[in-house]
Amino acid sequence: xxxxxxxxxxxxxxxxxxxxxxxxxxxxxxxxxxxxxxxxxxxxxxxxxxxxxxxxxxxxxxxxxxxxxxxxxxxxxxxxxxxxxxxxxxxxxxxxxxxxxxxxxxxxxxxxxxxxxxxxxxxxxxxxxxxxxxxxxxxxxxxxxxxxxxxxxxxx
Amino acid sequence: xxxxxxxxxxxxxxxxxxxxxxxxxxxxxxxxxxxxxxxxxxxxxxxxxxxxxxxxxxxxxxxxxxxxxxxxxxxxxxxxxxxxxxxxxxxxxxxxxxxxxxxxxxxxxxxxxxxxxxxxxxxxxxxxxxxxxxxxxxxxxxxxxxxxxxxxxxxxxxxxxxxxxxxxxxxxxxxxxxxxxxxxxxxxxxxxxxxxxxxxx
Amino acid sequence: xxxxxxxxxxxxxxxxxxxxxxxxxxxxxxxxxxxxxxxxxxxxxxxxxxxxxxxxxxxxxxxxxxxxxxxxxxxxxxxxxxxxxxxxxxxxxxxxxxxxxxxxxxxxxxxxxxxxxxxxxxxxxxxxxxxxxxxxxxxxxxxxxxxxxxxxxxxxxxxxxxxxxxxxxxxxxxxxxxxxxxx
Numbered sequence: 001x002x003x004x005x006x007x008x009x010x011x012x013x014x015x016x017x018x019x020x021x022x023x024x025x026x027x028x029x030x031x032x033x034x035x036x037x038x039x040x041x042x043x044x045x046x047x048x049x050x051x052x053x054x055x056x057x058x059x060x061x062x063x064x065x066x067x068x069x070x071x072x073x074x075x076x077x078x079x080x081x082x083x084x085x086x087x088x089x090x091x092x093x094x095x096x097x098x099x100x101x102x103x104x105x106x107x108x109x110x111x112x113x114x115x116x117x118x119x120x121x122x123x124x125x126x127x128x129x130x131x132x133x134x135x136x137x138x139x140x141x142x143x144x145x146x147x148x149x150x151x152x153x154x155x156x
Numbered sequence: 157x158x159x160x161x162x163x164x165x166x167x168x169x170x171x172x173x174x175x176x177x178x179x180x181x182x183x184x185x186x187x188x189x190x191x192x193x194x195x196x197x198x199x200x201x202x203x204x205x206x207x208x209x210x211x212x213x214x215x216x217x218x219x220x221x222x223x224x225x226x227x228x229x230x231x232x233x234x235x236x237x238x239x240x241x242x243x244x245x246x247x248x249x250x251x252x253x254x255x256x257x258x259x260x261x262x263x264x265x266x267x268x269x270x271x272x273x274x275x276x277x278x279x280x281x282x283x284x285x286x287x288x289x290x291x292x293x294x295x296x297x298x299x300x301x302x303x304x305x306x307x308x309x310x311x312x313x314x315x316x317x318x319x320x321x322x323x324x325x326x327x328x329x330x331x332x333x334x335x336x337x338x339x340x341x342x343x344x345x346x347x348x349x350x351x352x353x354x355x356x357x
Numbered sequence: 358x359x360x361x362x363x364x365x366x367x368x369x370x371x372x373x374x375x376x377x378x379x380x381x382x383x384x385x386x387x388x389x390x391x392x393x394x395x396x397x398x399x400x401x402x403x404x405x406x407x408x409x410x411x412x413x414x415x416x417x418x419x420x421x422x423x424x425x426x427x428x429x430x431x432x433x434x435x436x437x438x439x440x441x442x443x444x445x446x447x448x449x450x451x452x453x454x455x456x457x458x459x460x461x462x463x464x465x466x467x468x469x470x471x472x473x474x475x476x477x478x479x480x481x482x483x484x485x486x487x488x489x490x491x492x493x494x495x496x497x498x499x500x501x502x503x504x505x506x507x508x509x510x511x512x513x514x515x516x517x518x519x520x521x522x523x524x525x526x527x528x529x530x531x532x533x534x535x536x537x538x539x540x
Contacts, residue, residue, distance in 0.1 A: 040523045041523070043523040044521050044523040047521045047523060081523075085522055091497075124486050127483060127486070128486060128487055128490050131483075139483070140479065140480075140483060143479060143482055143483040143486070144479055146482075147478075147479060181434070182433075182434050183433065184434070186428065186429075189428070190421070190425075193421060193424070197416045197420065198413065198414075198415065198416055201416045201420075202414055205414060215417065215419070215420055218416065219423055219424050219427075223424065223428070226428050226431065226434055227431065228434070229434040230434045291410075293410040294410050294411070294412045297406075297407050297410045297412075300407065301407070301411075316404050316407055316408060317411055322369070322372070337368075337369055338365075340368055341365065341369065344368045344400055344404060345368075345400070347407060348399050348400055348403040351402075351403040351407070352399065352403065
């Protein structure tokens with residue numbers, strides 16, 4: 001009996017402690033980290049939404065929801081994560097037999113990226129998709145642009 | 157003789173008039189050419205002066221510019237593009253002068269880096285032309301501008317003093333819009349710094 | 358919009374060279390951010406200062422006088438066909454023009470060859486990527502088949518290898534003495 005109440009008391013105390021201290025800790029968080037946390041958690045949910053829509057074959061909606069992830073306010077440090085995510089989504093659309101939507105996804109969200117390496121990667125993937133769709137000329141133009149961007153990146 | 161009956165900015169409001177004069181001048185009508193000259197010589201002279209910092213040279217180059225304009229008027233396809241074309245010619249003369257001058261005329265005072273022009277020339281001629289900028293602030297502005305390197309100076313003058321669009325400036329200096337936008341911003345940052353320094357005493 | 362993006366565009370914003378949608382973003386940022394607003398004011402004020410005190414020179418009459426005198430001796434501008442007449446009459450000019458034409462041709466040929474080469478480079482650059490992607494696709498569909506027996510099953514997406522990349526919990530830079538570890 002005594003043992004049980006002690007445990008209960010400890011649990012209540014730790015809950016109270018946590019409930020009280022958590023808001024205080026948030027005050028100490030640097031503002032940017034807090035923003036990033038919020039953005040990431042929104043993106044997390046959004047990512048799941050896109051997956052569900054893809055599963056339900058609602059491809060146009062899935063692409064629109066995916067766009068929202070890239071339109072959020074991200075610091076440039078997150079670019080590599082976002083690039084991986086963009087290319088991953090594009091791949092999913094391709095797998096689902098929707099290469100046009102994949103291309104549109106890449107086109108719409110290119111401007112989110114500032115780093116020339118990221119942009120080049122997106123152009124290359126777009127070129128690959130267009131080539132798969134039989135649009136050879138446009139595909140070549142994409143690779144030309146990617147090549148140009150990579151050269152700029154290498155220049156000192 | 158150049159009575160300047162016309163407000164120098166009237167070309168902006170009367171493009172049809174300018175086009176008419178250009179067509180007439182192409183056929184050899186010297187009066188029409190004089191109208192064109194009256195309309196644009198002031199801006200050209202001031203631009204060149206800002207770039208070469210010598211009144212004598214600015215006058216010479218202005219003359220050369222308009223001679224070339226007269227000779228090459230036949231090759232101007234779009235009358236609407238007269239001003240950028242005119243300034244490209246003026247600018248070419250400015251840079252020709254720089255190439256010929258070379259390092260021999262670098263200013264004696266040691267100049268640090270950070271955008272200071274290596275080819276800044278101190279105006280040798282102390283004539284009545286100096287009078288227009290004899291006030292202290294005019295002198296400060298002249299120094300601030302001539303401290304910019306040519307690349308920044310030209311876009312600075314064209315944007316701040318002549319209020320040209322970035323598109324037009326890009327056509328005049330022959331660089332991409334993006335590169336012009338960056339240069340203008342950097343030039344203005346430097347000017348801000350100098351003006352701030354000066355005002356703080 | 359962060360301060361860096363805003364800062365780069367400040368002058369263009371001042372000059373009205375920013376599209377409306379972005380300008381609105383900048384305007385809002387300037388309302389919130391004191392340092393950018395200060396920089397904006399300084400840019401604006403220093404530009405006004407220069408404009409106000411720059412002064413303008415009036416062209417001296419001699420410029421036009423000299424100009425006019427020289428023009429009077431020149432042929433009319435629209436007469437560009439005079440070139441041919443000049444060439445026919447002058448053998449040296451004709452030879453020079455021919456030489457110039459040959460140089461231009463040679464340069465043109467060189468340029469063409471370089472263009473061909475860069476086109477070839479571009480093609481191999483493209484093919485490299487396509488090959489890499491094709492291999493990735495094959496691997497991918499192999500993995501899918503192994504896992505589910507049918508690569509076209511969309512449900513496979515739900516259980517794909519990649520976790521949600523945004524689900525990371527700990528920001529790396531975070532070091533808080535008050536944080537409690539909940540086990």
